[in-house]
Amino acid sequence: MTTSPEPTQLPATLAPNYTIPIVLIAVAVPIAALQIWVGLIIGIFGLFLSIQTAIIKLEFTPTTLNVYRGSKVIRTFPYSEWETWKIFWQPFPILFYFKEVNSIHFLPIIFDARMLETCLEYHCPEQGQS
Known part of the structure; x- marks a missing residue:
């Protein structure tokens, strides 16, 4: 089992979270039985988010939030x-x-939401959750 890094251990890269894509794909199946086009659109969006979850990464550094596609x-x-x-x-x-x-x-939210909030509160506490 891996643990999330502390925001002071920089750079901190957020772990992926497939919850939203899985829920969308799961919901698309019964909806497709009722309305094929609506279910298909929701399923395609869930698949798109699954791919994004696999390739997009957020990294918190001391001064910036970096967004990566793969290693770039x-x-x-x-x-x-x-x-x-x-x-x-x-x-x-x-x-x-x-x-x-x-x-x-x-x-x-296609990454670890708790770590995202922890990093945001650490780096931008005065701007957050208004």
């Missing part, structure tokens, strides 16, 4: 530019929102 950094978000953040729908978190000075971002 595709986006960097400096904490100094963050205005606010929130994790929606506790106790089953499904969406992570954060606002920078010039943009807004929404990410599905």
Whole structure:
């Protein structure tokens, strides 16, 4: 059994969490029996999120949140530019929102939500959960 790193052990990379994709795929099957197109769309979205969960990683460093696709950094978000953040729908978190000075971002929770919240509270405590 592996344990999640502490946010002080930087960089901290969040573990993947397949809960949302699995739930979507499981829900798509009975919905498809009633409405094939709706079930198919939900199932395809669940499959898409499964693939994203496998390849997208979030890494917290001392100064930035880095988003990786595989081993390549595709986006960097400096904490100094963050205005606010929130994790929606506790106790089953499904969406992570954060606002920078010039943009807004929404990410599905496809990674360890507890570690995400721990890292956010450590790096951006004054911006969080308003």
